[in-house]
Amino acid sequence: MGSRILTVEDDERIRTSVRLALEDEGYEVIEAESGEDALLAFGHDPADVVLIDIMLPGMDGFEVCRAIRKISDVPIVMVTARADTHDVVAGLEAGADDYLTKPHAPKELSARIRALLRRVRSTDAGSRQMVFGELEIIPDEGVVRVSAEDVHLTKTEFRLLVELASNAGRVFSREVLLDRVWGYGYFGDGRLVDVHIRRLRTKIEPDAANPRYVVTVRGLGYKLQA
């Protein structure tokens, strides 16, 4: 508790009401009414979670997301107009960890925030170092190395990788990954998994188009190839 949340939203009334609701949940809320404000505030005093509305005057939500992603691996939640638009994929590709559609209940928002702030599950693997070829994962330290070089992953990407690695060779369906990494049930949005897998590959795979570690099992899901 006491986590700091930066909300970027140009509508003052929404901002205020969301702040009130989140404060009731015990969060500390920092408000920003534009992307520029948000970056200033974040640079000044980084938050634990960032909530960004995509429709912003001036610098839009995607740009804000990319800008923050450059300097931090903080969990980012995008607020989009609709779930079935390209905005969702674009937001995830810009580096967001999750998304919500407007209007959403504050309870839903705090559930998302809680899920993102969860620590990496202490897996059966424990703190044991896991090695797959040139890929090296140390869960407790949050370290991933490829060819002995540190790779920078966001918290969600890291959780996803550890989840796959903890049971290397096993095929994880999207539903299982949604549940374990994001805390969603069967009806979570599979695109969350797909885009994160894509992002993960560009960071750890020698050739993202022909993955060596995180492979797709057609019709079933994904697995980490030992």
Added chain:
Amino acid sequence: MRSRWERLGLRARVTFIFAFGGLLLSIVLSLTTLTFTRQNLLDQRDDTAFASFTSNGLDVQAQLTEDADQEAIDAIIESLSTSRGAFPLLRVDDIWTGRNSTRFDTDGVPDSLLSLVEADNAAAMRTTIDGVPAIISGIRLTNSSRDADYYEALFLDDVEDTLSSIGVVLVAASFATTLLAAALGAWAAGRALSPVGDVRRVAASLAAGELDTRLQAPADADLASLAASFNGMAQSLEDRIERDARFASEVSHELRSPLMTLSASVEVLNNNRDSMPERGQQALGLLNDDIQRFTQLVEDLLEISRFDVGTASLQSQPLHFVEFVRQAVTHSTRPDSLVVATPDVGDLVVSADKRRLAQVIANLIENADKYGSGGIEVQISTYGEAAILAIEDEGPGVAEAEREIIFDRFSRGSSGGRRGYDTGSGLGLSLVAEHVGLHGGRIWVEDRLDGNRGARFVITLPIGDPVGEDFE
């Protein structure tokens, strides 16, 4: 009032008029041809007959001597040169001599001719002998030494034959002309009416929802203005429908910001519910419920306006059908023991949009819950190339008359004062129908199969490739 004639249709009428005109014209022409030909042929035969008759009459008169006996008379008759179809007949005193008594003898000569000849007149008349038309000429051989008359019959059967052959040809020609005229009429009418056919096709396509269909501008100046105004009408129709659809979409979008504020603010109130007086708590309860309903309505409106604007798109993925339906039922806070699958379903995989299909099932269950008085069963089966999902309830069922309109937007069934089968927003079932349609499936409502009271909503989904699209 429209006459039967007008009901025939322009094309049929033009064809008919052309055919009738062709027939009339060819009949007139045929009759004229026939009459003239006949007259001509007869005149010709008259001339021939008269020439032959005159020369033969003179011959007979010259050869008929006073002492000529019957044998000599026979010889005279035989010696006469007659044209084809001509038969001589000679009366000397009371004895008639002819060349061929079966074709022409005394009986063949009309009495009127006999009496004319008797009165010293040379005469010719047309008559029929044994049903065959003939010209019979007769003359009294006044300069002969004997009391004698000479007759000659010219049979016209060859003329009649010729005429009837011509007649047959003319009838055939009339028939052909009529057909030709009818074909010409149909073609001309078709040509003249082809723009009308184009207009009909385009109008039908517009009515079917292809709002960007337009008429091609015809080269004909008369029709170009018609096409232009028709296209103008289609354009303004399209603009208007699009404007309406966009309006609904924009309104719903605009409603989302205040709804966000409402929903967050009411949550703050909920957190402080215990410190409120009872009346305040009651009001808060109402507020909660209606914000939820309002949110649902806006969501549904937005969803449905995407179909209208044409931006609804399917995000299909392979779904294990039974598993999916069980999950969807559970998601609708109902036990998955409601789901009954026939053995043939097995581990059938369908390619579907998870979010949309889940909404379909949720709406149908909510609907059955609301109006179906309790017992719900969700049945899964297959039929040919389709996966079938049926939801049965124990409610009053849906009247035949309402089985179509129940899927219309904001339709409220009328029976028994109920609001009818529908979810809260009034859009639930129409959304279900849109989602199912987007998947290429069908939806309908019928009576329960077991004959018990209740409605049965059925949706079909095409069964795709078992593996379907890749996970990407």
